[in-house]
Amino acid sequence: MAREYPIENVRNIGIAAHIDAGKTTTTERILFYTGKKHKIGAVDDGTAEMDWMVQERERGVTITAAATTCFWQEHAIHLIDTPGHVDFTVEVERSLRVLDGAIALFCAVGGVEPQSETVWRQAERYDVPRIIFVNKMDRVGANFTRVLEMMQEQLGANPLPLQLPMGEGADFAGVIDLVTQRAMRWDATDFGQTYVEAEVPPEFQDEVAQAREVLYESVAVEDEALLEKYLGGEEITHAELLTVIRAATLQGKLFPVLCGSSLKNQGVQPLLDAVIDFLPSPVDVPPIEGTVPHLASGGARSKRAKNASAEQDKVTRLANDDAPFSALAFKVASHPTVDKLVYCRIYSGVLKRGEVVYNVRSEKRERINRILQMHANKEAVCDTAYAGDIVALVGLKDTKTGDTLTDPREPILLESITFPNPVISIAIEPERASDADALEETLEKLMDEDPTFTVGIDKETGQRIISGMGELHLEVLTDRMIREFGVNARVSKLQVAYRETISALAETRGTHIHKTDEEGIYGDVLLTVEPLARGEGFQFEDNTDETQIPRQYVPFIEKVLEGAMGTGPRIGYPMQDVKVTLTGGSYHPTDSSEVAFEAAAVLAFENATRKANPLLLEPIMRMHITVPDEHVGKVIGDLNSRRAQINESTTQDASDTGRPSQSTQIVINAFIPLSETFQYTTRLRSMTQGRGAFTLEFSHYEVVPSALAPDVSRIGST
Numbered sequence: 130m131a132r133e134y135p136i137e138n139v140r141n142i143g144i145a146a147h148i149d150a151g152k153t154t155t156t157e158r159i160l161f162y163t164g165k166k167h168k169i170g171a172v173d174d175g176t177a178e179m180d181w182m183v184q185e186r187e188r189g190v191t192i193t194a195a196a197t198t199c200f201w202q203e204h205a206i207h208l209i210d211t212p213g214h215v216d217f218t219v220e221v222e223r224s225l226r227v228l229d230g231a232i233a234l235f236c237a238v239g240g241v242e243p244q245s246e247t248v249w250r251q252a253e254r255y256d257v258p259r260i261i262f263v264n265k266m267d268r269v270g271a272n273f274t275r276v277l278e279m280m281q282e283q284l285g286a287n288p289l290p291l292q293l294p295m296g297e298g299a300d301f302a303g304v305i306d307l308v309t310q311r312a313m314r315w316d317a318t319d320f321g322q323t324y325v326e327a328e329v330p331p332e333f334q335d336e337v338a339q340a341r342e343v344l345y346e347s348v349a350v351e352d353e354a355l356l357e358k359y360l361g362g363e364e365i366t367h368a369e370l371l372t373v374i375r376a377a378t379l380q381g382k383l384f385p386v387l388c389g390s391s392l393k394n395q396g397v398q399p400l401l402d403a404v405i406d407f408l409p410s411p412v413d414v415p416p417i418e419g420t421v422p423h424l425a426s427g428g429a430r431s432k433r434a435k436n437a438s439a440e441q442d443k444v445t446r447l448a449n450d451d452a453p454f455s456a457l458a459f460k461v462a463s464h465p466t467v468d469k470l471v472y473c474r475i476y477s478g479v480l481k482r483g484e485v486v487y488n489v490r491s492e493k494r495e496r497i498n499r500i501l502q503m504h505a506n507k508e509a510v511c512d513t514a515y516a517g518d519i520v521a522l523v524g525l526k527d528t529k530t531g532d533t534l535t536d537p538r539e540p541i542l543l544e545s546i547t548f549p550n551p552v553i554s555i556a557i558e559p560e561r562a563s564d565a566d567a568l569e570e571t572l573e574k575l576m577d578e579d580p581t582f583t584v585g586i587d588k589e590t591g592q593r594i595i596s597g598m599g600e601l602h603l604e605v606l607t608d609r610m611i612r613e614f615g616v617n618a619r620v621s622k623l624q625v626a627y628r629e630t631i632s633a634l635a636e637t638r639g640t641h642i643h644k645t646d647e648e649g650i651y652g653d654v655l656l657t658v659e660p661l662a663r664g665e666g667f668q669f670e671d672n673t674d675e676t677q678i679p680r681q682y683v684p685f686i687e688k689v690l691e692g693a694m695g696t697g698p699r700i701g702y703p704m705q706d707v708k709v710t711l712t713g714g715s716y717h718p719t720d721s722s723e724v725a726f727e728a729a730a731v732l733a734f735e736n737a738t739r740k741a742n743p744l745l746l747e748p749i750m751r752m753h754i755t756v757p758d759e760h761v762g763k764v765i766g767d768l769n770s771r772r773a774q775i776n777e778s779t780t781q782d783a784s785d786t787g788r789p790s791q792s793t794q795i796v797i798n799a800f801i802p803l804s805e806t807f808q809y810t811t812r813l814r815s816m817t818q819g820r821g822a823f824t825l826e827f828s829h830y831e832v833v834p835s836a837l838a839p840d841v842s843r844i845g846s847t
């Protein structure tokens with residue numbers, strides 16, 4: 130079956146916004162006007178919004194939250210969910226990784242709010258082209274011009290208004306298109322499905338003429354030929370203008386701005402037009418890059434791959450149906466009826482139901498049982514998915530977020546989505562023994578959905594330890610477990626995931642020798658432990674011979690010692706960066722056994738590490754703070770009191786981006802112990818009146834200063 134829409138007519142977009150800017154309300158309108166929903170939610174009495182929110186909290190609804198598809202003017206728009214919350218970078222990162230363009234939504238009253246600023250900067254890092262929608266023009270205090278100024282000042286962006294509002298607040302009556310010079314008014318009786326276009330009312334004509342002048346001039350400077358025409362006083366056609374706006378938007382030089390009121394059903398259709406006119410199709414973004422993966426023996430290896438000079442050769446795949454199939458799994462979601470859904474962005478080729486794909490990470494081939502295109506609350510089964518599509522796949526048991534799925538004959542490994550390691554932990558236990566299974570099952574599901582959430586068992590206490598990215602992350606997950614999955618569980622206080630190591634060389638002997646009338650036990654091991662450089666983990670060397678320790682026991686002893694690294698001598702945190710050398714030992718021809726050598730080796734290791742001046746290590750985070758100039762002194766002072774090491778602070782302003790801006794942002798890069806970052810979100814917010822933003826990423830482990838070490842206790846023991 131041929132594709133319904135040419136790839137040039139596909140848009141993969143997200144809506145980025147500060148909480149409450151009107152993302153849900155706008156999405157509802159988009160789905161309604163594009164015919165995906167036959168009834169518009171009664172947002173006025175709060176029902177649509179509440180429905181949406183309640184659903185979002187339910188297990189099934191993450192399904193619809195990841196992506197939905199709608200159609201507009203012969204184009205397919207895949208709308209990808211981009212939660213705006215700073216504390217859930219994971220969600221934002223994975224959305225930005227697979228979308229091609231975004232609508233940045235601002236409130237006409239609040240303008241550029243902290244969270245919209247954060248998401249804006251994230252989108253900037255990913256080079257995602259954006260158009261802007263200034264929503265809530267009907268609200269008292271709405272001020273279109275001020276929002277434009279804030280974009281310039283706070284974001285250093287170059288907004289390009291393509292419309293002007295006809296009045297503001299209670300007077301807001303519609304929108305004037307600066308290109309066509311037509312005034313649009315929406316019909317309130319049919320939820321804004323129809324709108325009429327008319328002459329610009331006389332009272333707006335001067336303003337429109339001025340704004341049009343600015344528009345043409347701003348666009349002309351982006352293109353030499355257009356500039357020549359403009360300066361020569363020649364007429365510029367709409368098509369010419371739109372082509373240059375599109376090119377400048379794709380390069381991030383201009384950000385077309387539209388306005389309206391989603392709640393009052395005004396302005397959403399032109400926004401959809403703008404998505405099509407200015408945001409990229411999959412062929413407008415650079416082709417996806419990857420490497421030729423090394424395949425396990427037996428795996429199909431293409432001629433191309435065989436001829437590759439190196440196993441990790443770089444390859445690119447064009448966004449083309451004829452290219453070999455490649456896709457990236459960007460979200461795994463639980464589902465009420467099928468096992469799970471795997472959301473994929475197809476970068477190249479075509480996928481048919483029933484086909485087998487190759488998962489490069491797991492080295493497994495998996496059959497696609499069903500291909501679903503997700504709509505608002507429903508899912509449509511399709512037979513085929515094409516390059517550039519976003520679909521949900523059923524049947525992938527071993528696929529995780531970030532995995533590449535490819536044609537088994539032409540494999541490619543796409544760059545995965547990088548997620549930071551979890552660094553903060555709490556012990557969790559079922560309320561009652563009867564809750565244990567439910568807890569286990571829920572933890573599995575949450576781990577599947579969220580790659581930055583892990584579950585382990587504390588060897589010493591036997592407690593389940595859940596780890597995540599930050600305080601709020603674990604709080605929300607625990608809350609979901611209890612409220613959404615109905616699991617009765619208890620958690621301990623948040624703890625940093627400490628490690629242990631040694632700082633000196635030590636040699637000890639461990640013996641495990643018993644003799645009774647019936648049987649004997651004989652194990653005797655001499656070993657040294659010495660520190661390794663940070664990050665080297667565990668090393669083992671054997672300097673004994675068969676007269677000391679029979680050869681068959683050596684690999685076994687190595688395994689035992691590696692296991693013993695799991696519990697350090699100071700508090701019991703896992704150890705790292707230790708080299709163990711087997712230097713001597715003895716055996717008995719009949720009494721020696723694995724069990725005897727195990728006991729002897731563990732004893733020797735424990736004594737040696739205790740003697741080798743053990744140290745505690747703590748996770749150090751790389752912190753990236755963006756803060757307006759005027760608050761920087763306070764923030765740096767506070768960082769110093771938190772044992773942070775500030776590496777650099779740079780000024781980020783207009784000259785960096787080539788865009789005009791009057792505001793100066795200071796970017797501070799620092800290393801900071803994780804334990805000093807608890808509650809930092811609130812602290813930074815209060816120090817910067819909500820305008821500072823930060824990201825934290827695990828960097829490395831460092832020794833805990835000796836004065837603080839006694840305060841560190843074992844996880845779960847509090």
Ligand SMILES: Nc1nc2c(ncn2[C@@H]2O[C@H](COP(=O)(O)OP(=O)(O)OP(=O)(O)O)[C@@H](O)[C@H]2O)c(=O)[nH]1
Nearest residue numbers: 148149150151152153154264265268390391392393
């Ligand atoms: N006056 C006015 N209110 C609006 C408009 N759009 C949305 N709202 C209201 O703003 C509030 C937040 O709207 P949502 O659509 O839930 O905003 P959101 O960005 O999805 O918010 P979160 O889901 O909390 O992130 C609701 O009370 C809406 O009714 C608008 O155009 N005008």
